[in-house]
């Protein structure tokens with residue numbers, strides 16, 4: 368009986384999680400086109416989620432490999448997005464903070480959108496991303512993170528332990544620029560701005576970083 372309840376709870380979670388995530392991440396759609404315009408070649412998207420970026424990639428994308436521990440492809444909307452994609456697409460259900468099953472220097476571009484917040488061992492993931500990116504390749508990202516003003520940042524620190532439990536591991540107080548630089552990337556451009564919504568969630572870091580040889 369107990370096991371059956373646990374299994375039913377897990378199945379319900381697997382059903383609800385991608386649908387809820389897809390709905391919430393739709394609120395970010397207006398920020399995607401301007402971010403993804405920079406992306407081209409053989410692309411690795413870490414934190415593929417429900418495929419909301421697919422329709423925003425430009426004609427320069429030759430192929431896309433999506434990595435995410437959550438497999439949302441059984442959700443009809445996600446299946447439809449994947450079916451409409453005009454470049455070859457491979458999905459891998461795995462975490463990026465382990466060893467990625469790709470050769471060093473395989474990708475021209477790596478993309479994350481609102482994902483670094485949720486990766487438990489984010490430095491490991493960035494090291495793997497750097498390894499599989501070509502020398503001179505680009506890491507294109509838009510992420511939310513630590514606010515620039517001290518009082519909002521202090522609130523982020525207070526709320527983060529509770530929020531992380533509630534929101535499936537999402538951290539609201541990470542210093543994204545520092546994480547990217549410490550991961551061995553060189554920031555070519557970065558734009559920090561406040562998006563809509565409560566301040567503790569709305570501080571955005573949008574940028575392009577390169578991997579030097």
Ligand SMILES: C[S@@+](CC[C@H](N)C(=O)[O-])C[C@H]1O[C@@H](n2cnc3c(N)ncnc32)[C@H](O)[C@@H]1O
Pocket residue numbers: 388392413414415416417418419420434435436437461462463464479480481482485486487
């Ligand atoms: C807030 S969602 C963003 C999804 C998508 N990038 C978007 O823009 O809609 C964060 C995503 O990170 C994924 N994620 C969590 N831990 C991860 C890990 N260790 N490696 C790769 N992706 C991870 C989650 O499954 C989720 O799909």
